[in-house]
Amino acid sequence: MSxxxxxxxxxxxxxxxTYARGLAPSQLLARLPQGAIPVALGEQGGWAYAVEEAAVGTARGDDVSGPAITASADGAELLFFETRSWDPPAQFTYARGGRCVTSFGLGCGGEEDERSGDADVLAASLRAAGIIGDDRSRYEADEEFNMEGEVTIEVILDHFDAPRPPFAPTS
Known part of the structure; x- marks a missing residue:
């Protein structure tokens, strides 16, 4: 991870x-997979957040973003980032009302172009940042541009007015 x-x-x-708007940190924790042990859990700017070490103390199985979609069933909004050091950061999902609104890969020279879900709520913001669309000049000018999804993550956090990492450890 960068x-x-x-x-x-x-x-x-x-x-x-996992970020959740419309839930308190304790409610978010209750909706994480059984056995989840966050290294950071808190709330800032109307968003609860939980940071878990991948594969430690939880059983997400192959569908790691599924719990975020399920946890949004009663109208909460959830942002979910899955990071993998061998393919950093790997995936983003935005869920609301128990549905995937948008989901896509992060970084690696344009994974954001292949989005799925019910709506394309981030397309305008991603296009304005030069991450998607016909203008590939930022990628052409700098082969390292957004390789680990850092710019995309900033765009997502700006779009949703979500708090910035790093988050203090859970005490």
Missing amino acids: EAIRWSPDLRGDAWV
């Missing part, structure tokens, strides 16, 4: 990061 996107000072490896 040093630019450091979700928590206590994080030693890959992470699952």
Whole structure:
């Protein structure tokens, strides 16, 4: 994981990061998979957040974003980031009302172009940042541009006015 996107000072490896608008931190924790042990849990700016070390103390199975979609069933909004050091950061999902609104890969030279879900709520913001669309000049000018999804994550957090990492460890 890039040093630019450091979700928590206590994080030693890959992470699952869930933001929830409309839930308190305790409610978000109750909706995470059974056995989840966040290294950071809190609330800021109307968003609850939980940062978990991937594969530690939880059983997400193959569908790691599924719990975020399920947790949004009663109208809460959830942002979910799955990071993988071997393919950093790997996936983003935005869920609301128990449905995937949008989901896509992050970084690696344009994974954001292949989005799925019910609505394309981030397309205008991603296009304005030069991440998607016909203008590939930022990628052509700098082969390292957004390779780990750092710019995309900033665009997402700006779009939703979500708090910035790093998050303080859970005490």
